[in-house]
Amino acid sequence: MSLVSLRLVVATILAAIGAAAFVIGLDYDFGSATRMGPGYFPLVLSGLLTVLALAEAVSAVLKPDPDDSPTLDWRPLVAILGAVGGFAVAISLFGLVPAFFVVILFSTLSERGYGWLPATVLSLVTCFAAWLLFSRLLGITLPLFRWGL
């Protein structure tokens, strides 16, 4: 087992989120217990989050899980997140139908040996279905094709 477990990494990320929120929250007016300012709740919560996450981090170091520590499946993680991100980029640049093509094609990369043919066929079929659904049936006003911002 590696020295730094995934559990420790996640706990540290959460503690960092808490700490960052705390620092930013210092800028908001704290107020008093009677009249709580906009900073009261965020400061208490981010402080609490930091403490809890640190405790979890300590526990991850002192008392690691007896089983194998979990790992990440990088391939589907990157492919699926890339697909969603690709959709975001494509829809603002090229419109709805190309965005569908991108999201399907990228998603299929999450498995080894998916094959180009099924991936392309699935993308095209989905694009056609999307075009049919949105332009013919729902009459939505989103641009189906476009070029540039």
Add this chain to the structure above:
Amino acid sequence: MLENMALGFATAFTATNLFYCFLGVFLGTFIGVLPGLGSLAAISMLLPLTFYLEPTTALIMLGGIYYGGEYGGSIASILLNLPGTPSHAVTCLDGNPLAKQGRAGVALFITAIASFVGGTVGIVALMGFGPAIARIGLSFGPGDYFALMLLGLVAAVTVGGGSVIKGLIMVVLGLLLGTVGTDVTSGEFRYTFDFLELRDGVSLVAMAMGLFGVAEVISSVRGSSERKITQRVTLRSMVPTRADMRRTLKPMARGSSIGGFLGALPGTGVVISAFLAYATEIRVAKDKSRFGKGAIEGIAAPESANNAAAQTAFIPTLTIGIPGSATMSIMLGALMIHGISPGPLLVSDHPTVFWGLIASFWIGNIFLLILNVPLIGMWVRVLQFPYKFIYPVVIALICIGVFSMRTSVFDVWLVVIFGALGYLLQRVGYSPAPLILGFVLGPMLEENLRRAMLMARGDPYRLVADPLTGTILAISGLLVLWAVLGGVRRWFGARRLAKYSVDEA
């Protein structure tokens, strides 16, 4: 009561509402059947579709999606031993052994019947207690609301089993995410990082889709090609034997009561009801060794329990405005998007919404029965369809759903962030459900605390001195204490015990 129900049925029996009820049940079951996606994912995926509908119709459809999704999850659990949601982990215990014995049809039939019975009991409880609880809710002050929400959050992390500290971290993170946006009292922007889109807060749908939809798909891709259903489920194979029927009657009654009661409590909900109903059956059974090897009671009790709980969960959500589970908090969000604020006044101000929704539950449960007994073969075929063609389309639907909600590319990027976060959290055993609950309750919790403290002039003792507020806070305190003590005991020794504790699915 009778005239209220008449009003309800008059609302639910219009052609439009019947159609959308059916559509909701159908789509909900469809998505629930898909591995890894539960009713929560189903609701968040289809929420944008309901924006174009009347509020009552939209809610009826969402309700249908909800219990359709719950039922669809059971089908996948029994046939594939693959629980879509934690509440179905219990169904797997005896459902899958039954399927392996070639009795999948019977298991599915009993599930359908038990779900219907449980749902019916839950609806009756909702009709009977809903208005009464709304009347009590009218007298609640901000302190009471604060205490109740806190109790719900505490119960969600302490009662469910699993790591308490991880649950607490999720709740607090959810509450913190709930503070993003414009502060109601002062108008100040908090954690918006100069993004215009964040001024209204983080999009609930984008968050739920990332945490539940995308994260689930990422983790279910692996090994999906090995899942196979060899069994054919025919109508004939669904007919239970006389002994099966006799064995399921009492478990259904027990399960429905357990679920109906627990579902109405804040923070407990369907998962715990299912586990408790199962545990109860083992306790009362004469021959305990049959459980886990295909005991029909092991399906009937938890399935009736989680469906009863699914219905009574609407009691606190609709009548007090405090959702008990992540799914209910999405329903609450949907209500508010449609301009209806849930709470004690909902029953009196919007009787058509309240009673129409309840009446639609009856109809929806009958649709569910119709869809699932004669049409079971269709769902089996959905399950047999190669997963590799399904998940890319699911991801595409998530994208277009989130995007079309506010025509916002920003929200799609949020899905990326929450998808990554959700996957990370899930890999190391955090459950994202308390996060969603905290997120939805956060702003209400803060507002009520502020008002309560203003009324108590900043003195926390005054808050606690109120009998109702004090009692509820004390219960929350005891729950935390109990959980912490349990944690401490586990820390010192007894590693053995950890093996037996129920892991969250």
